[in-house]
Amino acid sequence: MGTSVEETIKEIQGRENIFVAYSQTTKLPYVTCGEESFNDQAWFFTEEEAIKEFGKKKIEEKVLLMGMRYEKKDFPKMYGLLFSIGVNTIMWNDGGEQMEIDLERIVRKPDLSKVEPQKRPLINPTLQLSGIYFMQELRRPVPQEEHKNLRALEEEVIVNLRKSDFLVAMQRKGDEPDKINIPYLKNKEGKILQPVFSDVMEFEKFAKGKKLRIAKVPFNKLPNILIEQAESLVINPMGFNLVLNRDQLKKIIG
Known part of the structure; x- marks a missing residue:
């Protein structure tokens, strides 16, 4: 037995x-x-x-x-x-x-329901899960025609993006406390990317050693936080990055 x-x-x-x-x-x-x-x-x-x-x-x-x-x-x-x-x-x-x-x-x-809303750590398990399934299949080294349900997995990620909130890093500008900078990244080609985060763990990796404030933003408001010189926005869920320019963001938002 x-x-x-x-x-x-x-x-x-x-x-x-x-x-x-x-x-x-x-x-x-x-x-x-x-x-x-x-x-x-x-x-x-x-x-x-x-x-x-x-x-x-x-x-x-x-x-x-x-x-x-x-x-x-x-x-x-x-x-x-x-x-x-x-x-x-x-x-x-x-x-x-x-x-x-x-x-x-x-x-x-x-049980996060017992934590005050403003103190709850942001997690997006549905987005993380759909992203994991999508990336596990997308990066499987097989011919394109052998991928399983890739389009459906991608659509599920998009649906969950729309329903999620994200964390944005902010930094006071020098001696001007009323002015805020939003830190940005540069890729190998020199393009400026605006980072946002789907969970507090990924944000903490980025913020380590930096004095940053944090804001929670719904997906449909993300185009508004793109700094003027940023060409795209990079969303950091656990396990993968999504790089979306303004037009792609607006298309997903609908």
Whole structure:
């Protein structure tokens, strides 16, 4: 008789380390949609050899993976990442049997409704998830005609862009507190890009070491924050960047 779900949950909670399958494309946990459950799944393994074997099988589908080892002290960070990208189940592989388990049965999901609205960290799990699926398929090294549902995945990203809020970095201008600068980036070609962020984690990477203020802006207002010299706006969800010029932004907004 196999191990029960309850026993497996206790094993996961008590482990000293876990191996998680990551996508080489997004540098985030590899996510699949369950064929029968339609759940959004991350893949967990007890042993390094088991995740290597899983990776070899996925190479046949032109899916490139890598294994990430998490120690127990980093479990809260790992689970927080899974919630933030919209994963709701894990596929547990102990080297023999495989089992799908609801993520919230392993760890409690943070209840942000109890946090004051102005203090809630911005996360866009639906956008992150649709972007992950799109990028995992877009970067799969196969001929164009072999890509699966690419157009539908792209349209889902666009729908979720329209529904999302974004973070914009702002900086006081020298000794003039009433004047605000919006930091910009330059790409290798010297083009000026205006960065905005879909979640607080990506914003913090950009803001590290800088004294920046922050504003939350809905997608349909993003054209308004493009600085005069910026040619495009670069949206930074986790795992990928979207570069959109003013015309593309307006077309998506409709």
